[in-house]
Amino acid sequence: MSKQHESAVVSYSSSDSLNARNEIFDLLRSYPATEEETERSLGLFLRGSLLARILAVRDLYARIVDLPGVIMDIGTWRGQTAVLCENFRAIYEPLHLNRRIVCFDTFEGYQGFSDKDKATELHQDGTYGVGGESYSAYLAKLLELHEKSNAMGHNFGKHTVVKGDCRETIPQYFKDNRNEFVSLAFFDVNSYEPSLKAFEDVWPRMVPGGIAAFWQLTRRTIPAEAMVYSDNILSKVPHTLRRCETYPGLCYLVKPAS
Ligand SMILES: C[S@@+](CC[C@H](N)C(=O)[O-])C[C@H]1O[C@@H](n2cnc3c(N)ncnc32)[C@H](O)[C@@H]1O
DSSP states (O other), X not given: OOOSOGGGTOOOSOHHHHHHHHHHHHHHHTXXXXXXXXXXXXXXXXXXXXXXXXXXXXXXXXXXXXXXSEEEEETOTTOHHHHHHHHHHHHHOTTOTTOOEEEEEXXXXXXXXXXXXXXXXXXXXXXXXXXXXXXXXXXXXHHHHHHHHSTTTTSOOOOEEEESOHHHHHHHHHHHOTTOOEEEEEEOOOSHXXXXXXXXXXXGGEXXXXXXXXXXXXXXXXXXXXXXXXXXXTTTSOOXXXXXXXXXXXEEEEOOOO
């Protein structure tokens, strides 16, 4: 199993650019300022590639501000998208206290690779683990702290972190929460069966105009989402398809009104 994240192994950048990245890491580690000033200045170290992701998540969030429904982050990994969404909630709709965010992950890495998938050293059952139960609790705590530090912070505890195989946890979530429907779902579990099952469980609970976003839909090296899309969605499920302006890899289906 690979111990490194793929961004350390797979890159489209030149060696000069990779060296610059490492130098930025060094400067961040030794930044001469207080914690408060460092936090206030984190944009100094935010590289374009991450900023592009953040802007893409913002663009999707902006599209659902006038839609009711929870946000699901399926394959949340370290939970960055979920944390961004809590902060966009606080910025764009601080009074929308029913915008719950639900994160799904095994936190023990990929689960569900089958003969429909091409496992690689980076992508196979067990890679991308972040510590299991303890990381699940860490992310729940972090989300709550962001809620508390945001506007209307006395109203916290809106969000949920669900640990386990999403093929089981998503249907269980809807069984336990029969009131919940979805405005925005991010999919990023990257093997065929879990991607298909997650989509099939979420789409019927998605409101008209709701968004199903796939992080890897056009990526050749992780083809599960594209295969699920081509086999089961493209000509079978009414939708429109777009890609995010700043982060072309993030593609999204919009559910039509009828
Ligand atoms: C590429 S990472 C997700 C990155 C994350 N979406 C982001 O943007 O930062 C894929 C995640 O899917 C999770 N995963 C894979 N198969 C899963 C399954 N069957 N059920 C739940 N989570 C799964 C892995 O544990 C991993 O954290």
